[in-house]
Amino acid sequence: xxxxxxxxxxxxxxxxxxxxxxxxxxxxxxxxxxxxxxxxxxxxxxxxxxxxxxxxxxxxxxxxxxxxxxxxxxxxxxxxxxxxxxxxxxxxxxxxxxxxxxxxxxxxxxxxxxxxxxxxxxxxxxxxxxxxxxxxxxxxxxxxxxxxxxxxxxxxxxxxxxxxxxxxxxxxxxxxxxxxxxxxxxxxxxxxxxxxx
Amino acid sequence: xxxxxxxxxxxxxxxxxxxxxxxxxxxxxxxxxxxxxxxxxxxxxxxxxxxxxxxxxxxxxxxxxxxxxxxxxxxxxxxxxxxxxxxxxxxxxxxxxxxxxxxxxxxxxxxxxxxxxxxxxxxxxxxxxxxxxxxxxxxxxxxxxxxxxxxxxxxxxxxxxxxxxxxxxxxxxxxxxxxxxxxxxxxxxxxxxxxxxxxxxxxxxxxxxxxxxxxxxxxxxxxxxxxxxxxxxxxxxxxxxxxxxxxxxxxxxxxxxxxxxxxxxxxxxxxxxxxxxxxxxxxxxxxxxxxxxxxxxxxxxxxxxxxxxxxxxxxxxxxxxxxxxxxxxxxxxxxxxxxxxxxxxxxxxxxxxxxxxxxxxxxxxxxxxxxxxxxxxxxxxxxxxxxxxxxxxxxxxxxxxxxxxxxxxxxxxxxxxxxxxxxxxxxxxxxxxxxxxxxxxxxxxxxxxxxxxxxxxxxxx
Amino acid sequence: xxxxxxxxxxxxxxxxxxxxxxxxxxxxxxxxxxxxxxxxxxxxxxxxxxxxxxxxxxxxxxxxxxxxxxxxxxxxxxxxxxxxxxxxxxxxxxxxxxxxxxxxxxxxxxxxxxxxxxxxxxxxxxxxxxxxxxxxxxxxxxxxxxxxxxxxxxxxxxxxxxxxxxxxxxxxxxxxxxxxxxxxxxxxxxxxxxxxxxxxxxxxxxxxxxxxxxxxxxxxxxxxxxxxxxxxxxxxxxxxxxxxxx
Numbered sequence: 001x002x003x004x005x006x007x008x009x010x011x012x013x014x015x016x017x018x019x020x021x022x023x024x025x026x027x028x029x030x031x032x033x034x035x036x037x038x039x040x041x042x043x044x045x046x047x048x049x050x051x052x053x054x055x056x057x058x059x060x061x062x063x064x065x066x067x068x069x070x071x072x073x074x075x076x077x078x079x080x081x082x083x084x085x086x087x088x089x090x091x092x093x094x095x096x097x098x099x100x101x102x103x104x105x106x107x108x109x110x111x112x113x114x115x116x117x118x119x120x121x122x123x124x125x126x127x128x129x130x131x132x133x134x135x136x137x138x139x140x141x142x143x144x145x146x147x148x149x150x151x152x153x154x155x156x157x158x159x160x161x162x163x164x165x166x167x168x169x170x171x172x173x174x175x176x177x178x179x180x181x182x183x184x185x186x187x188x189x190x191x192x193x194x195x196x197x
Numbered sequence: 198x199x200x201x202x203x204x205x206x207x208x209x210x211x212x213x214x215x216x217x218x219x220x221x222x223x224x225x226x227x228x229x230x231x232x233x234x235x236x237x238x239x240x241x242x243x244x245x246x247x248x249x250x251x252x253x254x255x256x257x258x259x260x261x262x263x264x265x266x267x268x269x270x271x272x273x274x275x276x277x278x279x280x281x282x283x284x285x286x287x288x289x290x291x292x293x294x295x296x297x298x299x300x301x302x303x304x305x306x307x308x309x310x311x312x313x314x315x316x317x318x319x320x321x322x323x324x325x326x327x328x329x330x331x332x333x334x335x336x337x338x339x340x341x342x343x344x345x346x347x348x349x350x351x352x353x354x355x356x357x358x359x360x361x362x363x364x365x366x367x368x369x370x371x372x373x374x375x376x377x378x379x380x381x382x383x384x385x386x387x388x389x390x391x392x393x394x395x396x397x398x399x400x401x402x403x404x405x406x407x408x409x410x411x412x413x414x415x416x417x418x419x420x421x422x423x424x425x426x427x428x429x430x431x432x433x434x435x436x437x438x439x440x441x442x443x444x445x446x447x448x449x450x451x452x453x454x455x456x457x458x459x460x461x462x463x464x465x466x467x468x469x470x471x472x473x474x475x476x477x478x479x480x481x482x483x484x485x486x487x488x489x490x491x492x493x494x495x496x497x498x499x500x501x502x503x504x505x506x507x508x509x510x511x512x513x514x515x516x517x518x519x520x521x522x523x524x525x526x527x528x529x530x531x532x533x534x535x536x537x538x539x540x541x542x543x544x545x546x547x548x549x550x551x552x553x554x555x556x557x558x559x560x561x562x563x564x565x566x567x568x569x570x571x572x573x574x575x576x577x578x579x580x581x582x583x584x585x586x587x588x589x590x591x592x593x594x595x596x597x598x599x600x601x602x603x604x605x606x607x608x609x610x611x612x613x614x615x616x617x618x619x620x621x622x623x624x625x626x627x628x629x630x631x632x633x634x635x636x637x638x639x640x641x642x643x644x645x646x647x648x649x650x651x652x653x654x655x656x657x658x
Numbered sequence: 659x660x661x662x663x664x665x666x667x668x669x670x671x672x673x674x675x676x677x678x679x680x681x682x683x684x685x686x687x688x689x690x691x692x693x694x695x696x697x698x699x700x701x702x703x704x705x706x707x708x709x710x711x712x713x714x715x716x717x718x719x720x721x722x723x724x725x726x727x728x729x730x731x732x733x734x735x736x737x738x739x740x741x742x743x744x745x746x747x748x749x750x751x752x753x754x755x756x757x758x759x760x761x762x763x764x765x766x767x768x769x770x771x772x773x774x775x776x777x778x779x780x781x782x783x784x785x786x787x788x789x790x791x792x793x794x795x796x797x798x799x800x801x802x803x804x805x806x807x808x809x810x811x812x813x814x815x816x817x818x819x820x821x822x823x824x825x826x827x828x829x830x831x832x833x834x835x836x837x838x839x840x841x842x843x844x845x846x847x848x849x850x851x852x853x854x855x856x857x858x859x860x861x862x863x864x865x866x867x868x869x870x871x872x873x874x875x876x877x878x879x880x881x882x883x884x885x886x887x888x889x890x891x892x893x894x895x896x897x898x899x900x901x902x903x904x
Contacts, residue, residue: 173466207848
């Protein structure tokens with residue numbers, strides 16, 4: 001059987017053990033908690049995200065009303081943003097029908113200042129394809145939920161169990177044609193981030 | 198595949214260089230990516246420590262790989278993932294074909310996986326009646342053009358937008374003459390959306406597989422891996438055995454390095470962590486060896502298995518930039534490809550370690566600090582020792598070594614101009630000499646330094 | 659201080675002026691320089707072509723010529739690096755080890771060992787500094803653009819001491835010139851193109867001279883410049899540092 005064959009070949013060719021490095025030095029070097037929202041906003045905006053600092057959920061609704069035409073399909077997974085189709089009420093068997101969703105709004109509880117990435121697990125997505133298939137994506141996050149770098153992000157994630165999770169750092173994009181950046185490859189054409197202050 | 202004798206890197210590079218403005222364009226495009234990488238790296242004062250840390254983690258991985266592989270497998274199975282093992286490309290392709298045919302599936306959408314390029318999976322499946330569509334924009338373009346990718350991160354970096362416009366006009370019905378990247382990307386989006394919505398199977402690569410948790414991570418900017426995987430009934434992920442990392446927290450090192458090194462972005466748009474299948478769906482992982490365990494046993498070359506496929510060594514390599522990815526006639530081009538390929542087929546890829554000036558830029562942009570240029574040097578020695586070097590070259594080298602080992606012969610050769618003729622081929626002024634094609638020969642001085650020094654010594658006395 | 663001058667074979671045969679300048683410069687700085695007359699080549703041309711196993715003769719000859727000196731100085735980063743990395747001898751490995759430790763490229767010797775802070779030299783020209791790869795990334799005589807680390811350049815530091823000399827900024831500070839030993843003929847097309855592009859960068863930025871601590875790169879670029887009938891000349895860094903208004 002190939003499994004045994006491969007493992008035996010690997011074992012035979014492994015060399016003397018090398019220790020894992022200490023990650024604490026790196027983590028401590030980057031653990032600067034100053035101006036995280038500001039840093040996040042600068043990086044995320046440069047990556048093509050629209051970042052809004054808002055006082056509450058009402059403010060988000062107002063912005064969305066301006067940005068999206070009435071009548072388009074919007075799915076919300078954010079507790080408190082209830083004017084839209086509730087993400088908890090849809091099932092993944094219907095994933096293919098979400099191709100017509102104009103906007104998905106989801107919650108994140110972890111943002112990374114150094115790269116503009118927001119962490120969402122399946123629990124917050126409700127259905128895995130939702131943040132990808134919608135034409136536009138909005139993510140809501142509290143201003144206190146930012147960390148400086150990926151080192152702290154994984155400290156925070158720890159040994160959490162999830163079926164699926166993703167860091168999302170902007171709208172879907174590509175530069176495959178002559179390195180010209182085009183926003184809106186296969187996934188959302190825009191990412192709006194609402195930071196609750 | 199044609200039965201014609203395969204051209205080597207030098208010949209293919211010469212063909213590429215017949216269109217100089219195009220070489221300039223290719224070179225500048227890739228240099229721009231290298232420059233973006235520099236800017237991204239310079240923003241992190243801890244960059245070099247990050248590289249060193251990543252390299253050490255990979256050292257640990259390679260020294261405990263069999264244990265990590267078993268740990269990963271056990272945890273993945275616990276998570277509900279089905280794990281397969283493939284000793285070589287053929288077995289990899291068979292496993293995937295069987296997964297599809299058992300379910301009566303004859304259409305598949307695929308996101309980027311250099312491993313499947315290495316295994317020639319597309320050809321294998323297409324020959325057996327499976328329709329395979331690559332969903333990464335660059336990969337889709339080269340697929341429609343009937344070409345392999347020329348770069349592991351930027352698969353169609355060798356194509357101009359006008360050429361892509363023509364391909365899209367022919368295959369996807371875009372307007373004739375349309376070459377605006379925005380419009381062409383939108384055309385691909387519409388075309389591939391239909392594909393994503395109708396395929397029951399999706400194949401992806403794997404960027405990192407975490408032994409501690411049994412999860413694996415895929416990085417894309419387009420979101421194509423997720424669109425494919427989440428909409429399909431069966432998600433197959435192909436990974437080489439070297440993709441393992443020990444713990445989840447190590448992602449915090451590699452994800453900081455990968456995209457900064459690749460494109461200069463701080464991270465890809467999507468870094469997706471797959472742990473369990475969605476209810477009612479399947480995730481399969483095919484763990485592939487295909488020569489990697491042999492490379493692991495090659496003391497001088499095993500570090501090549503640290504590679505995280507960022508492509509930085511290609512972007513910085515002046516030879517890659519000025520010869521194009523296809524000149525390397527292997528799935529993974531550029532400096533890293535040139536140290537990986539001879540492991541698979543030393544005879545076929547005997548030319549690749551010589552397609553370098555050993556300038557060393559590759560080793561110093563490498564985020565996991567692979568000693569690429571030193572390995573190129575060492576592969577040259579192995580290739581010669583194994584007898585894959587032209588006989589004439591060996592003869593010339595022996596003559597050269599003989600002359601240079603003897604001060605008397607060396608001086609005589611220098612005087613008679615034989616040194617020039619035989620051992621400095623660039624100094625022969627004729628049409629047969631490749632040096633002379635674009636360069637003048639050095640002017641011969643009246644006397645060598647040795648002769649001048651001897652005279653001066655005489656005068657002193 | 660007993661210093662041996664190591665003159666690479668192609669410098670000996672084609673560019674004796676650079677070796678003379680190296681010798682004179684070192685003597686001017688008060689160094690007692692010896693030139694072991696039986697020297698030939700470091701063996702790099704064979705080794706880089708995959709024939710390191712044929713360099714035993716060269717290695718033994720090198721050891722015979724260069725043992726017993728405090729320092730060995732060479733006006734070529736590439737040849738220095740080859741000795742530093744590959745000089746071995748089963749019969750006299752201890753001598754080889756000593757030599758590997760004591761061999762220096764000229765500019766690093768001037769900066770790190772002689773601690774030169776002042777030079778009586780003048781060269782009133784615009785000069786482009788070509789950072790040869792082996793000196794740069796192998797010997798680290800300057801900081802390479804790939805690393806996130808403080809900038810420095812030993813050759814530039816010395817050139818800054820030369821009166822009237824103006825270093826031009828390049829578009830790509832340390833891209834390879836494409837010489838690469840036998841690469842220059844085996845991969846003629848790419849090699850020439852690399853050389854052309856390097857030369858163009860210097861010309862576009864107004865260089866009258868291209869200098870380097872390695873003559874192999876300069877030889878390559880000179881071949882291209884002369885084919886183009888360019889007025890731009892190449893000159894080894896030792897010739898500039900040893901240059902004074904006549």
